[in-house]
Amino acid sequence: MTAGAICRILLLPAIVAMGVAVAPADANAHLMTTGLGPFYDGAAHFLMSPEAILPVAALGIFAGLQGLSHARAAVVMLPIGWILFGFAGVLTGPLDISPIYESVPLILLGGLAAANLRSPTWLTAVLAILLGMLEGYIFGSAASAIRDGMVGVVGTVSVVFITIALVTAAVMNATRGWSRIAVRVVGSWTAATGILLLGWGLRSNGSL
């Protein structure tokens, strides 16, 4: 898929995002004049959610280690899946999701980043879009509790896009041997964190 084709796919979400971003909303004194209070709520929600930051960063590491085509696939596909399923989550309402499900991307993506296995580009694209769909739906359903949840989703996706782009580019440009090992270690920590979250989820669930 060419960069042009990928960007054309982004056109619709971008237009939708612009449309909802200008919708008026109430917030604090400053935001009341801009109508972007929920935008910041959505951005802050992601920044205060390590269980979402870690898999996004692990995907960025995995894609960055694999090379340019993987990096592009991750940076483009993740926000697309996130925004589409985020909007779906806003429409379907609050969701009570077990930490068991949230641990899966941590373990999978952390493990892949640590292993640094050669893989086809389509696999990275699929993983990115699946992660975007899962986390987007979770964040969208949480945003449905606030007014103008759609704008909140746009705020979240903006920060997700910045995060995945910066992490992926930083890892891609980390050419020294030790730095590539260091990011793989981070991948293993992410997987370990996922295993801890899984154990906690099973315990809360009464399965352990």
Next chain:
Amino acid sequence: MIGRSLLPAVLWRLLFAAAMSLFAFPVTAFAHEIRPAFLQIDQTGPARYKVVWRTPVLSGMRLPVVLRFSEDIRDVTPPAERALPDSLVESRIIDTDDGGIAGKRADFVGLQATITDVLVRVHMLDGTVTTTMIRPSQPWIDFATERSPLEAARIYFVSGFEHILMGIDHLLFVLGLLFIVRSRWMLFKTITAFTVAHSITLAVATLGKVEIPALPLNATIALSILFFGPEIVRAWRSQTSFTIRHPWIVSFAFGLLHGFGFASGLTALGLPQGDIPFALLLFNLGVEAGQLAFVALILLLIAALKSIEIRLPRGMELLPAYVVGGLGAYWTIDRIVAMFGGLA
């Protein structure tokens, strides 16, 4: 102008370090409950306060922490509880016998047995806002009687930092500047001109020398953003204009307007007369820090996208110009309508 040339190898190493530190934060944060509890206290009268106490609920389990005020604080209304999908919210009105909450204590009973933090935000009638993070190792808060100079400095600095980062109109203006400047030297001159200009008007407005009504000011600030839409289009088409040749002059002129906007953020804090020069300095430093952080983030993002070779396809290159211009136009119309009392 922004590209890989702006980001030499040493900066890529810094970006790498920053990305690594991104992991250090969540790994530390993961040692805690994902969401902290939250206590908001708003002063509504000389000795009266509205209290909102929010505790997270995870997998159906409530955080086993109880809020308890010291004995000289009494409930005017009993705690009213409301269940949200992810938390329980308890609201009440409290009153103090001897004229204020300063010097009193609130305990978070049970917090020491958890791994959760509590974020406490106290908003006083004079506009001052204090935010404190309570840890399980010290599960109580003593409300401050008087702010130390260091604490006051922190409040003014953080307020300035937050003011620009929460002010999407100011940020869009800076973003517009970034799209039309064509060299690092011009970027430096343009940002410096904006800083000098808004510092001047921030000072004169805070000292009460000049006063501009909020509604026309906000409309003009919106107009300054709209102004950049066509200029970005011209810059992309390699055309020229006064703004493209001398962005620092335009930046200075509009910076004067934005400074009046920043002043509203500072005066909202409720300034004691003796604190004004000190507050002005720290608030302005906070604004500059926030502005530089935003510029750095945008430069890093553009460099990252160039590195990954992601660019907008033909026909969509002007999307940023339309975003900046479109939002500027929307706010301009919205604020002008507000000036004349709305459409109704």
